[in-house]
Amino acid sequence: MKVEQISVFLENKPGTLQQATRVLMDANINIRTLSVAETADFGILRLIVNDVEKANTVLKENGFQVSKTPVVAVEVPDKPGGLHSVMEAVSREGVNVEYVYAFVEKSGENAVIIFRFDNPEKAIEILTKKNFTVVPGKKLYEF
Amino acid sequence: MFYNEEFETLPREALKALQLKRLQQVMQRVYHTVGFYKKSFDAAQIKPSDIKSMNDLKKLPFITRKDMSDNYPYGMFSVPMGSIVRLHASSGTTGRSAVFGYTRHDIETWSDLVARCLVAAGITKNDIIHNAFSYGLFTGGLGLHYGAEKIDASVIPISGGNAKRQLMILRDFGPTVICCTPSYALHLAQEAKTMGMDLKSFKLRVGIFGAEPWSKAMREEIEKTFSITALDIYGLSEVIGPGIAIECIEAHNGMHIFEDHFIVETINPQTGEVLPEGQEGELVFTSLSREAIPLIRYRSGDISRLITEPCRCGRTHIKMERALKRSDDMLIISGVNIFPAQIEAILVEIEGLEPRYQIIVDKAGALDALELQVEVSDKIFSDSGSVKELQKIEQRIVKDMQDYLGVEPRVKLVGPNTLKAGDKVIDKRRM
Numbered sequence: 001m002k003v004e005q006i007s008v009f010l011e012n013k014p015g016t017l018q019q020a021t022r023v024l025m026d027a028n029i030n031i032r033t034l035s036v037a038e039t040a041d042f043g044i045l046r047l048i049v050n051d052v053e054k055a056n057t058v059l060k061e062n063g064f065q066v067s068k069t070p071v072v073a074v075e076v077p078d079k080p081g082g083l084h085s086v087m088e089a090v091s092r093e094g095v096n097v098e099y100v101y102a103f104v105e106k107s108g109e110n111a112v113i114i115f116r117f118d119n120p121e122k123a124i125e126i127l128t129k130k131n132f133t134v135v136p137g138k139k140l141y142e143f
Numbered sequence: 144m145f146y147n148e149e150f151e152t153l154p155r156e157a158l159k160a161l162q163l164k165r166l167q168q169v170m171q172r173v174y175h176t177v178g179f180y181k182k183s184f185d186a187a188q189i190k191p192s193d194i195k196s197m198n199d200l201k202k203l204p205f206i207t208r209k210d211m212s213d214n215y216p217y218g219m220f221s222v223p224m225g226s227i228v229r230l231h232a233s234s235g236t237t238g239r240s241a242v243f244g245y246t247r248h249d250i251e252t253w254s255d256l257v258a259r260c261l262v263a264a265g266i267t268k269n270d271i272i273h274n275a276f277s278y279g280l281f282t283g284g285l286g287l288h289y290g291a292e293k294i295d296a297s298v299i300p301i302s303g304g305n306a307k308r309q310l311m312i313l314r315d316f317g318p319t320v321i322c323c324t325p326s327y328a329l330h331l332a333q334e335a336k337t338m339g340m341d342l343k344s345f346k347l348r349v350g351i352f353g354a355e356p357w358s359k360a361m362r363e364e365i366e367k368t369f370s371i372t373a374l375d376i377y378g379l380s381e382v383i384g385p386g387i388a389i390e391c392i393e394a395h396n397g398m399h400i401f402e403d404h405f406i407v408e409t410i411n412p413q414t415g416e417v418l419p420e421g422q423e424g425e426l427v428f429t430s431l432s433r434e435a436i437p438l439i440r441y442r443s444g445d446i447s448r449l450i451t452e453p454c455r456c457g458r459t460h461i462k463m464e465r466a467l468k469r470s471d472d473m474l475i476i477s478g479v480n481i482f483p484a485q486i487e488a489i490l491v492e493i494e495g496l497e498p499r500y501q502i503i504v505d506k507a508g509a510l511d512a513l514e515l516q517v518e519v520s521d522k523i524f525s526d527s528g529s530v531k532e533l534q535k536i537e538q539r540i541v542k543d544m545q546d547y548l549g550v551e552p553r554v555k556l557v558g559p560n561t562l563k564a565g566d567k568v569i570d571k572r573r574m
Contacts, residue, residue, distance in 0.1 A: 007524075007529075009556075009558060010558075011557050011561070016558075039530060041555045042519075042533065042555075042557075044533075063558065063559060063560055065519045065521070065559050066524075067525040068525075069529075098529065116529075
């Protein structure tokens with residue numbers, strides 16, 4: 001049920017992000033959603049793409065430091081309280097969220113929230129039990 | 144003024160005769176007490192009794208810093224530990240550091256030499272000395288301290304760091320002498336400015352600066368801002384610490400090397416050939432009076448020039464110019480001596496880190512700033528891919544550098560294969 005996120009190390013200097021997006025464009029890779037974490041010295045670009053293996057390969061070939069990180073995607077209604085219901089469910093069980101980002105589905109009715117949990121297996125178990133829609137990777141890549 | 148007029152003004156022939164006698168004695172002693180010397184003299188087929196004139200000195204093999212660390216910790220000691228009363232050391236991890244022992248007599252000699260330096264700088268028992276050299280394994284702090292007590296001056300053992308408190312004490316306690324690195328003096332001057340303090344209104348009249356190279360312009364700036372006479376002191380922890388040489392206040396130009404305790408030679412760093420006095424080259428020191436670790440022909444790595452012209456202060460001892468260059472890749476960061484290999488040794492110890500790095504040294508205001516760029520390896524990034532883990536690595540590098548080398552770098556992680564293999568060090572400081 002886990003989703004594979006591509007994490008790319010970005011040196012904090014002009015043009016680095018642009019180089020990464022160009023590599024993906026040239027390889028005809030579509031980005032579903034992304035987020036950038038930044039510190040004073042470096043950033044990490046986090047991507048959900050339509051072709052994980054290809055993205056991983058082309059970025060590495062172009063000299064980027066890349067890793068695959070397991071994350072969990074949860075579909076919630078796009079309305080107030082959508083994210084909160086998920087947070088409430090996992091935090092009660094002691095699962096921590098390291099970071100989170102989201103996008104709205106094309107239909108506009110639902111949002112998909114990407115979570116990096118400290119314990120993804122446990123989070124999936126809790127969320128499934130509570131009838132949340134955990135989106136499998138395959139489905140997400142093809143959205 | 145002299146601390147030991149008889150020896151400081153000894154006619155040069157008498158000085159040379161004294162050096163030869165002391166060299167012969169120390170040769171006998173090290174040959175019979177230190178395995179390292181026996182091996183190295185035997186390999187060079189030299190017996191202590193072969194030293195018949197000062198010309199024979201050049202037949203002896205050199206000692207390098209590598210010999211010191213190869214014999215870490217106590218391999219170079221010529222007395223049993225029971226006779227040692229003090230241990231100092233250079234920075235670095237095991238095998239890359241060196242340990243310097245002192246007998247009670249060595250501490251006496253050292254204190255006397257520093258006392259000579261202070262008196263040559265016009266300092267008396269009525270002075271209050273603000274000693275901002277670091278106390279601890281570094282020889283600067285305690286070296287100056289013992290010399291100051293020797294002449295019955297009042298010492299403020301403030302050590303390094305904490306500029307605001309230093310300035311408060313400089314204002315309130317009214318010291319007349321300040322001792323520190325030149326860059327720290329300029330840092331204090333900047334802090335004083337932001338605090339709205341006028342250093343010229345303080346009682347300081349003399350500054351003794353050392354442990355790092357400084358330019359003529361820096362000296363002029365220090366003298367102007369503090370309204371003091373700034374003098375240069377020279378020392379090497381391997382040889383004894385501060386007190387090998389000092390600028391006299393009378394000439395204010397070149398440091399007298401106390402030749403009754405040290406023989407100085409200038410060599411071509413590439414060939415090892417001895418150069419005529421007055422020609423620029425690497426300084427080589429032989430310690431004549433040290434008991435715990437006598438060093439025979441120690442290559443300092445400092446490039447300088449000897450000044451043979453007589454000095455108007457009356458001292459007969461030869462002078463050296465300030466050493467602004469090195470014959471090796473040693474870096475002096477805020478008075479701390481560091482080799483790139485020591486940094487590499489620390490990076491290798493950190494799990495998963497590839498030691499692909501670049502050192503960038505620059506000035507941040509008056510102080511030296513060390514930036515260490517390290518490539519993010521596959522191993523580290525694939526294990527985590529998270530900001531938190533990468534920051535942990537950064538913090539670990541900073542902490543290990545502080546713990547082992549005594550400097551706080553700014554660590555910057557960079558992408559793979561971005562650092563060229565050749566350029567390990569970029570020094571942007573201008574001398």
